[in-house]
Amino acid sequence: MSSNDAVAILLLFVTMLFWGATPLLEKMGLKEVEPLTGVLIRSGTITIVLLVVYLFNGRIHELTKISLKNYSLFAGSGIMAGLVAMCGLIIICSRRA
Numbered sequence: 001m002s003s004n005d006a007v008a009i010l011l012l013f014v015t016m017l018f019w020g021a022t023p024l025l026e027k028m029g030l031k032e033v034e035p036l037t038g039v040l041i042r043s044g045t046i047t048i049v050l051l052v053v054y055l056f057n058g059r060i061h062e063l064t065k066i067s068l069k070n071y072s073l074f075a076g077s078g079i080m081a082g083l084v085a086m087c088g089l090i091i092i093c094s095r096r097a
Contacts, residue, residue, distance in 0.1 A: 026090060035090040043082060 029038055054060045 023089075030090065035087060038090055039083065039086050042086075 026038060026042075033041075051060075054063070
């Protein structure tokens with residue numbers, strides 16, 4: 001096994017742990033917060049983190065080079081997966097809490 005394979009396996013394992021822990025964290029948070037508020041906090045936080053990463057990497061200018069078509073495609077993806085599906089999942093989790 002090469003070192004690249006070992007790194008890939010480690011990253012897959014870390015990803016699995018994070019994705020597995022996420023619903024547990026959300027379920028705990030939903031005891032005191034409405035589902036839509038939870039989605040707003042989650043999405044807003046990652047937006048700020050990504051903007052900071054782009055600023056520190058000097059890549060913020062790349063956002064001005066993306067076509068309206070591609071912005072629309074990613075916006076649609078975000079609405080479908082990041083809002084509608086996530087709200088549905090969080091609402092289901094909150095009812096089982």
